Amino acid sequence: MAKPKRVYQVWKGSNKFFFGGRLIFGPDAQSLLITISLIVVPVVIFCVFVARHLLHRFAAYDAGFAILAVAIAFTIYVLVLLLLTSARDPGIIPRNSHPPEEEFSYDTSVQHPLEGPRHTPSLQFPRSKEVIVNGMPVKIKYCDTCMLYRPPRCSHCSICNNCVERFDHHCPWVGQCIGLRNYRYFFFFVSSSTLLCIYVFSMCALYIKFLMDEDYPTVWKAMRHSPASVVLMIYCFVSLWFVGGLTGFHLYLISTNQTTYENFRYRADNRPNVYNRGCISNFLEVFCSRVKPSRNKFRAFVQEEPPLPPPTSRYREPESESTNEPRSKVEDDLEIGGELLKISRRRNSTEVDEELRGRSSNGMHSVASEAELNMGSETQHATSRPEVRNSSWGRRSGSWEISPDTLPRRPPTA
Structure with a gap:
């Protein structure tokens, strides 16, 4: 017996576990x-080439060791936050295995380019709906991949292939979506x-200042004595433009209760923000x-989910109320085929009777010959019935036509 699999082993998204x-x-x-x-x-470069030389600069209470300890502790704290951001579920909404059945509707006016109108209804459901958020209508869309209506502020990440609640953005630096649970x-x-x-x-600049106060009176001489400090200062200055600017931008987003996705997409629409509840309430949220x-x-x-019942029962119910409603495919096709066969037989037998009445003045010989031909045509009708039934096997609805070979032939005229 095969061992049952876990959810992460059959996960349909692009995530890695x-x-x-x-x-x-x-x-x-x-x-x-x-x-x-x-x-x-x-940080390693800082601890080896800068913080190590500051250990004995503050004799009181060995404060120099605090510089090294703070750098290490702060780095561990940042790495833990990075792991909590990138290694947890950001708010993924489980996808459905089938479309929402309660939203199905049936459209019988679908036109086929070759076959014309179809007798079998096609399944349809609305692509968007409106919900009320804080007393204002908000449109939610249907996700074809996850087969669900996305909740408000939810979006589908094309990189992770998941719908994420309160989707902010996908951050390549942390390798994860930023959403409701990790923002x-x-x-x-x-x-x-x-x-x-x-x-x-700041610590690198302080070390340069200590060097200038001792044997290196100018800035250039102190920087040449500690090139690691110069490199770290340049690196931190450049990084501040990125992480510092990102921090300020997200402070603005939090104060107005926006996401990055909403800010970039709806910036030009000038639509009211239905989620803004005030600066303090937004920060508390x-x-x-x-x-x-x-x-x-x-x-x-x-x-394993139980199989869904066939959708044909959904549109058979109104059939008892109105005779104009379309019947099921097999019953409709068989009835149409039988009616066509009866009409063809009735038409040919009528034509034969008329010809017999018109030629009755020609004598008993022509009447006998006509009667023989009539009997032959009836025999041909009897032999053609299974052919007509067999010719309907495998045909699709909307294309019922009886080939000329299966129709009864008219008797030859004298």
């Missing part, structure tokens, strides 16, 4: 190694990285609200 589904990353998780190296390598940790990571850059820059549990149990065993 580690430690038996306990950690979930985006498909570009390898970029996380670059981000870690951009944090760890400069708080993302902001703490960015802001803490900004503070770490400021701290390293992000930092003081409880993080919702994940909707996905990645380590749970996969359970």
